Amino acid sequence: xxxxxxxxxxxxxxxxxxxxxxxxxxxxxxxxxxxxxxxxxxxxxxxxxxxxxxxxxxxxxxxxxxxxxxxxxxxxxxxxxxxxxxxxxxxxxxxxxxxxxxxxxxxxxxxxxxxxxxxxxxxxxxxxxxxxxxxxxxxxxxxxxxxxxxxxxxxxxxxxxxxxxxxxxxxxxxxxxxxxxxxxxxxxxxxxxxxxxxxxxxxxxxxxxxxxxxxxxxxxxxxxxxxxxxxxxxxxxxxxxxxxxxxxxxxxxxxxxxxxxxxxxxxxxxxxxxxxxxxxxxxxxxxxxxxxxxxxxxxxxxxxxxxxxxxxxxxxxxxxxxxxxxxxxxxxxxxxxxxxxxxxxxxxxxxxxxxxxxxxxxxxxxxxxxxxxxxxxxxxxxxxxxxxxxxxxxxxxxxxxxx
Amino acid sequence: xxxxxxxxxxxxxxxxxxxxxxxxxxxxxxxxxxxxxxxxxxxxxxxxxxxxxxxxxxxxxxxxxxxxxxxxxxxxxxxxxxxxxxxxxxxxxxxxxxxxxxxxxxxxxxxxxxxxxxxxxxxxxxxxxxxxxxxxxxxxxxxxxxxxxxxxxxxxxxxxxxxxxxxxxxxxxxxxxxxxxxxxxxxxxxxxxxxxxxxxxxxxxxxxxxxxxxxxxxxxxxxxxxxxxxxxxxxxxxxxxxxxxxxxxxxxxxxxxxxxxxxxxxxxxxxxxxxxxxxx
Numbered sequence: 001x002x003x004x005x006x007x008x009x010x011x012x013x014x015x016x017x018x019x020x021x022x023x024x025x026x027x028x029x030x031x032x033x034x035x036x037x038x039x040x041x042x043x044x045x046x047x048x049x050x051x052x053x054x055x056x057x058x059x060x061x062x063x064x065x066x067x068x069x070x071x072x073x074x075x076x077x078x079x080x081x082x083x084x085x086x087x088x089x090x091x092x093x094x095x096x097x098x099x100x101x102x103x104x105x106x107x108x109x110x111x112x113x114x115x116x117x118x119x120x121x122x123x124x125x126x127x128x129x130x131x132x133x134x135x136x137x138x139x140x141x142x143x144x145x146x147x148x149x150x151x152x153x154x155x156x157x158x159x160x161x162x163x164x165x166x167x168x169x170x171x172x173x174x175x176x177x178x179x180x181x182x183x184x185x186x187x188x189x190x191x192x193x194x195x196x197x198x199x200x201x202x203x204x205x206x207x208x209x210x211x212x213x214x215x216x217x218x219x220x221x222x223x224x225x226x227x228x229x230x231x232x233x234x235x236x237x238x239x240x241x242x243x244x245x246x247x248x249x250x251x252x253x254x255x256x257x258x259x260x261x262x263x264x265x266x267x268x269x270x271x272x273x274x275x276x277x278x279x280x281x282x283x284x285x286x287x288x289x290x291x292x293x294x295x296x297x298x299x300x301x302x303x304x305x306x307x308x309x310x311x312x313x314x315x316x317x318x319x320x321x322x323x324x325x326x327x328x329x330x331x332x333x334x335x336x337x338x339x340x341x342x343x344x345x346x347x348x349x350x351x352x353x354x355x356x357x358x359x360x361x362x363x364x365x366x367x368x369x370x371x372x373x374x375x376x377x378x379x380x381x382x383x384x385x386x387x388x389x390x391x392x393x394x395x396x397x398x399x400x401x402x403x
Numbered sequence: 404x405x406x407x408x409x410x411x412x413x414x415x416x417x418x419x420x421x422x423x424x425x426x427x428x429x430x431x432x433x434x435x436x437x438x439x440x441x442x443x444x445x446x447x448x449x450x451x452x453x454x455x456x457x458x459x460x461x462x463x464x465x466x467x468x469x470x471x472x473x474x475x476x477x478x479x480x481x482x483x484x485x486x487x488x489x490x491x492x493x494x495x496x497x498x499x500x501x502x503x504x505x506x507x508x509x510x511x512x513x514x515x516x517x518x519x520x521x522x523x524x525x526x527x528x529x530x531x532x533x534x535x536x537x538x539x540x541x542x543x544x545x546x547x548x549x550x551x552x553x554x555x556x557x558x559x560x561x562x563x564x565x566x567x568x569x570x571x572x573x574x575x576x577x578x579x580x581x582x583x584x585x586x587x588x589x590x591x592x593x594x595x596x597x598x599x600x601x602x603x604x605x606x607x608x609x610x611x612x613x614x615x616x617x618x619x620x621x622x623x624x625x626x627x628x629x630x631x632x633x634x635x636x637x638x639x640x641x642x643x644x645x646x647x648x649x650x651x652x653x654x655x656x657x658x659x660x661x662x663x664x665x666x667x668x669x670x671x672x673x674x675x676x677x678x679x680x681x682x683x
Contacts (some may be wrong), residue, residue, distance in 0.1 A: 014538065024507060024534040026463045028559035028584055031566055170469055176460060183462040188585040190561050287508045287534065288460060300481040301512030303459040 007254035007330050010321065015204020015291075018327060020320035023203040025290045028187050033203050039110050040205040044212070049105065056101045057216065060134070061091045063098075065217075067224035067381070072351045073367075080235070080374035082367060083228075084384040085221050085249065088357065094386035095217060095245040096127035096198060102213030103196045104131040112194035115139045118182040120147055120175035120241065121312035121359065122154025123386055124198030129163035139163040142181040144174040147311045154390050172305040175241075175315045179289050199242025200319030203290030207319050214248025221381055222252055229379055235260040235370075238383040239363040240333070241277070241313035243322045245385035254330060263322060264366045266308035267335035277306035279318045280326050280333040293320040309338035309398065310358035312386070340365040342398055345388065357386030358394065407500040407528045408553055408576040411451060412611040412632060421628030422450035423673045424613050425666055426504060426637030428471040429454050429488055430480025431644065436654040437475070438488050440644070440662045445499045447663040448670020451577075451613075451633060453531065456485050456505035463533045465588035467638040471645070474652060482509045482518070486525045493526035502555060502576070504531040507543065515543055519550035529553030529576045537570050544573050558604055560584050567607045577611040577632065580604055582618075588638030591617030598630040621672030628673040636669055 010017040023033055043049040057063040066086045074082045087095040107115060115137050119125030125141040132139035141158055145167045148155050158165050171177035179202075186195045200207045200214075225233050236253060238246035240263040253259045268276035276282065279294040286295040288303055296304040296316035306316040325331040336344075341358055344365035349355045356364060360383060367382050374380065388395070396403050415422045425444055429437050444452050457472035457480060464472070489501055503522065510518050510532065522530070529552055535543055537556070544554040553576030561584060562570050571578065580600060582592035592600075597614055604612050614627045615635030627634035640662060647661040648654060 023536065023538050025536060026533050026559075027536050027557045027570055028463070028561050028581060030536040030538065030570075031561045031563065170466075171459065180460050180462045184465075184586045187463060188589065190584045287506075287511055289462070290534070295508075297508070297512065299512070300483075301458075301509035302476060303508070 004328065007325065007328070008251065010324065011204060011208055015208070017321045017324035019285065020293050020323040021204055021207060021291050023290060024287050024292070025203045026187060028190065032186070032190055035110065037205045039106055040209045043106060043109070052105060053102060057098065061097050061101060062089065063216065064220045064224070065089050067221055067228060069228070070352055073348065076351055077368060077371040079376065080371040080378040080380040081376065082371060083225070083233070083379065083381045084354070085217060085381055087217060087245065087383060087385045088387035092123070092127045092130050093389065094123040094127065094357065095214060095248060096124045097130065098216055098248070099198065099210050099213040099244060100127040100131045100196065104135050107137070107194035107196065108135060110194065113137065113192040114189065115194050115196050116142070116182050116185050117196045117198060118142045118175065118178035119198065120178070120314055121310065121357070122147065122151040122158065122390060123312060125163070125165070126154050126157050126161070128196050128198070129158040129161035132163060133161045140185065141165050142168050142178040142185070144168045144172070144178050146173040147175065150394050151311055151390060152393065174306070174311070176303065183289070199244040200247050200321060201242045201289055201291060201293070201317060207291065207321055210244055211247045211251060211321065214244050215251045217245065217248035217383065218250060218252035221249060225379065225381065232256055232259055233379040233381045234258070235262065235378065235380045237262045237264060237363045237367055237380065238385065239264045239313060239359045240318060240322060241266070241315050241359065242317070243319040245383050247319060247321055249381070249383045250331060261331045262366065263331055263333045264363045265333060265335040266310055266313035266362055267337040268307040268309070270337055271335055275307040276335065277308040277313050277315060278335040279316060280322065281335045283316070285323065288317055291320045293317050293323045294326070309341060309394065310362065312357070312359040313362065334366055336362040336365040342395065344368055345395060354384065355388035356384055357388045358391045360385050407498060408451070411498070411500050412577065415450060415632065420677045421631055421673060422633040423448055423624065423628070423666070423670045424451040424453060424615070424633045424635040425449040425640055426453040426455055426635060427640055427644070427662065428457060428468065428475050429485045430457060430475030430478045431471045431641065432474050432648055432652060432654045432658065433478040434480055434484060436658055438491060439659045441488060441492055442495065443659065443663050444666060445496055447666035449499070449666055451500045451502065453502045453504045453635065453637070454485065454489070456482055456503055456509060458506040458509060461506060463586055465586040465638060467588045467641050467645070471641045482513050486521050486527070489525040489527050500528045501526065502529045502531060503527055505533070507532050507534050510543060515546055519547055519552060523550055523552055527552065529555050531555045531557065531579060533557065537572055540573050548573065548575065555579055557581055560600065567604065571608050574610065577613050578604055578608055579635065580612055580614045580631070581616045582614050583616050585616065587616060589617055591619070591623060594626040594630070597627060601631045621668045624669045625672040625676035628676040634673060640665055
């Protein structure tokens with residue numbers, strides 16, 4: 001596998017990255033998935049579409065996001081030169097909007113009249129509600145009841161934006177159940193509804209399409225790093241739930257041999273406690289939500305509940321391309337506990353004046369682990385994929401502070 | 404190829420009637436009660452039996468079957484134990500077709516070759532796997548056919564003329580027509596739409612066509628059986644089981660009888676359908 005000429009050619013026409021990916025959906029949805037595949041193929045080589053995307057990314061999202069040299073963080077750790085890719089500065093406060101702009105334009109082209117989405121932390125729900133408001137389409141967001149409880153600010157934000165937020169009471173009442181419920185809505189409302197998936201998972205073409213909309217992160221980083229340092233970075237680090245911010249940063253660098261790439265999963269209370277969300281580190285291949293990928297599951301193939309302090313990482317699977325990149329050893333997958341992420345959250349807030357979301361706080365925690373031992377000319381990029389305003393209640397609770 | 408399915412539909416044709424296809428969840432509300440229900444289904448009037456194999460994330464199922472699946476998982480059912488129930492059923496019934504219905508992951512984790520070998524030797528006749536469309540035939544459908552097990556395909560209102568041949572490719576046993584776009588247990592389609600849809604499917608296959616999703620009463624089952632080769636009843640049956648449980652969700656003395664009582668009423672409807680249809 002390591003002798004591949006390129007890591008960037010996948011998926012194949014059936015949506016496979018090696019053994020991962022595919023289209024494991026009910027027949028009712030299959031014709032819709034095929035229509036979407038046609039639409040995706042069409043926009044993939046359409047310069048007009050790209051121009052339209054660029055317009056919205058520049059004027060509405062606020063791209064390019066800065067590649068910021070985190071000087072005090074670098075100084076404190078005393079090793080690698082640390083840069084943050086500031087995707088938390090995007091409109092709506094996370095990288096999720098990059099994908100939402102792309103998909104709402106696709107939905108519009110397909111003549112769809114209604115948008116549905118799932119959300120975990122609420123960032124994707126907010127981004128979806130935002131583009132729906134702007135493009136004038138009704139929006140229904142499915143969100144696990146547990147996540148609604150811990151992400152109240154985002155729930156209210158979605159409602160202000162005109163979206164209907166439907167609490168999901170089935171299963172573990174988190175992201176995976178929200179996705180089940182969104183699929184049930186889609187299977188019921190096949191004629192006019194577009195399912196705007198928030199991460200690089202689901203049936204083909206979603207993992208490829210969402211990735212393509214997120215690679216703006218990596219393409220900008222490549223250019224900006226070249227401007228700042230005149231060369232490629234040495235290490236890229238991003239957190240992984242489904243893995244859309246990570247693949248967005250990683251993908252443009254996959255064929256740059258010297259670039260070391262690390263994905264950070266959520267270890268929750270610890271990988272050996274059984275209460276975590278580290279699908280690659282501690283899971284095995286299986287089929288869920290339309291694709292084959294690494295999953296947390298028992299020996300009977302039943303899906304296990306994930307745990308993470310970060311609602312956005314609280315998912316028992318991972319995008320299929322990450323599973324493949326793991327198996328061919330191109331990307332290294334590690335994990336960070338709730339406690340480590342909380343510590344990184346506070347350190348970053350205090351010394352950089354940036355309150356990170358709990359999701360990238362996992363990536364930051366790994367930076368804190370490895371940066372001190374790296375040489376001072378080692379260029380490290382961490383994807384600051386979301387801001388932490390939404391998490392202050394969760395963090396206060398974890399620190400025993402009453403607000 | 405297991406031929407219980409073909410034999411049963413031939414018999415139904417000879418009797419001039421459509422069949423009653425029942426769906427119950429193995430392990431719901433507990434493993435032994437679900438077996439007692441299963442064992443008595445042929446006597447109560449089920450012509451073909453679908454046995455549900457639960458999955459934690461049943462993305463095509465409505466609340467009734469979701470909850471039944473959770474009850475079953477809590478009761479400790481596994482795919483291995485489900486095949487044990489098939490084996491026990493065959494000790495007293497060699498003729499009624501048994502079809503496993505569920506999602507792919509538990510089968511994938513069991514291991515496809517081992518599962519097919521064990522399923523065949525236990526006496527299973529076929530399977531319906533909701534999340535395996537024809538695009539993924541290499542996974543299970545083709546190995547199942549080689550192992551002599553039927554792979555029954557779901558066909559939906561969204562499966563248009565162009566797609567029907569693709570969707571029906573490699574299917575065997577019978578065709579399961581989903582009468583509505585939606586989840587199990589949702590509203591039902593009108594009988595006129597069902598008749599048209601069955602005709603549409605029949606133009607593309609010689610296999611029997613059974614219709615399910617949203618069939619709840621003997622009258623609805625009769626209407627469907629008038630135009631199709633079989634009417635599938637699932638959520639209504641599971642509702643009758645759920646309604647008989649105690650406050651803790653445990654089986655009561657009424658549970659098995661509640662299920663068989665509804666099946667008997669449905670079977671009666673189905674059996675009278677063609678007679679009244681001829682007189683209508």
